[in-house]
Amino acid sequence: MASSALARTIGGWFTKAPQQAVAAEQAALRSDRFRLEREGDWTRLDAIVTRMESGRMRKLSDEDLLALPVLYRTAASSLSIARETSLDAALVAYLETLTQRAWFLVYGPRASLWSWFKRFLGGEWSAAVRGLGFDILVALALMVAGVAVGWLLVAANPEWYYALVSSGFADERVPGASREVLHGTLFGNQDQDGMSVFAAQLFSNNARVSILCFALGFAFGLPTMLLLIQNTALLGAMLWLYHGQGLLLDFIGWLSIHGTTELFAILLAGASGIHIGRAMAFPGNASVLDAAATAGRRAAQVMTGVVLMLIVAAILEGFARQLVDSTPSRLTVGGFMLVAWTGYFFAFRRGGKA
């Protein structure tokens, strides 16, 4: 008798602990017999979860993948039974972590980064944009108002120009500049290094403005609205300046080549900010936090696209503007981009619901 016990003890040193944790004939407690019956499922779930967590999804058999939700539910129910019937604290703690880990997998993100990106371009982005419909109208109205305000203010008193346009822009483009100087800022810049223009543009004022528009949305959207107005007032002031020398159309052409993309991006960013702000100010039946989270997720989708649009705008500014040097062709490129974006967002409706 003693020798067999000894043999079992020594045998126990060499087998892995969990497998022989409860030897059948030894389980005196009812809770231990319960553990014995379920233990196989738990260790199998543990193995599957461990393999999935280490990223070796491919090596997982279909059988195991199908078994995961079932095993997860087994573990969850084992946990609630163990809590009611067993006082083995280590066992309950183990089941808690195991259930938690499996829960993360069963209720985890369904898409990898790549498959998400494909779905994103293939309909979810435009659906999210359409979901902001009302906010886009508000942002558009604010931007138009901003341009008008800028123009009118400067027209009434040119001093406003210096207040609206920061020194970074107003190098030689100031009220009273000659037509030649202004014309020179628009044409004949082919020698510029495309790469440095691009790099400067990527981290430019506009990229910052669009991200700020989104980020400040959680202050009920008010800073977003102010930012939109302030920045388009700048645009209005410059429009007025070039109009004064009869270069309005040329300026618009110069701007449109990347501006249609960029202003569109700012518009969407502003709309996202307003969307979040509106959700927080008028959460309806949901709590403020939940409303902000729901709006935040949709707005974040739009913002991911905005970042892509800003990259496109930077490439256009860095290269296309240097290569295309006449107003009609510039307007064509800009107009084409505008039509392309609008069409993509509002006419392209394959799959995806917002």
Add this chain to the structure above:
Amino acid sequence: MAIALPFRKGRAPRTPLDHEDRRRRMVITPEGVPLPFLLASRGARAAALFLDLAMIVGAMIGMTLILMKVAEGVGLDVEGKNPAAHAMQALGVLWIVALFLFRNAWFLFFELGARGATPGKRITGIRVAARASGSSGARLTTEAVIARNLVRDIELFMPLVFFFSAWAEGSDTDLAGWAGLAWFLIFAFFPFFNRDRLRCGDLIAGTWVVEAPKRKLEQALSTGTAARGTSAETGAQYRFSDADLAVYGEMELQVLERVLRDSREEAMRDVAQTICRKIGWSAGSGDERAFLEAYYAQLRARLETGMRFGRRKANKHSS
């Protein structure tokens, strides 16, 4: 009648042993099983962020250096106006875009994976999870992960860039620099001012960061020979009467379990002596483990039987 403060509603009374109580949140899974989640400590989150940043910057610098070496080796030149230089500039642009996307993709790729954690988070043992709405758990969505990482740019990187560029430019942009710093500090300390330690990105995305523990299934303590009352070493029989077992409750049982699992000699001797004093036994020294295992198994059997009949004894003070 005591006034219940609304924001303390539903919190379990704290036992003196429980250091983690402030960080614990109960979430009910869709199956209706309550699961405890432990919010990550702020230190662990900061450490994870720094680790990730170090890895990202390291990878970027390393890759750029390698590419520059390769370009040099092939004999390409970025300067000049010839078509080759233009092609190089275009490649340079692509590289800038790649680096820009890399930093964001790093967080997204790893947090969307099965671990829900970047390498930095993995090292510090934490992960991202969907915040419970009400008390029921929700699915962590791709959009939520994207949202929380987009906002990180605005919270941390942008104001810092703002601050440093203003600082480098000189004195006339002092105010902007300080505004950037204040902005950064507000968001950096945001997790200190809410109960769930949410960063702004967590707030927007509906996520929180929790600890991701792993545990092995431990050996059952109640199945050895000693647990049946027979000491393997001395052959002594330990049988406790109902009165001997009635003095302790569930809390003491768990302390005893911990002592047995830690398996430290002096702790076991102390506990064995305490129990002997309490129930009026005198067990010889040298056989504490067998004694304690026997007491543990029999106490657990008694308490579990009580549980099945709806009688629970929380600790030695309760009847």
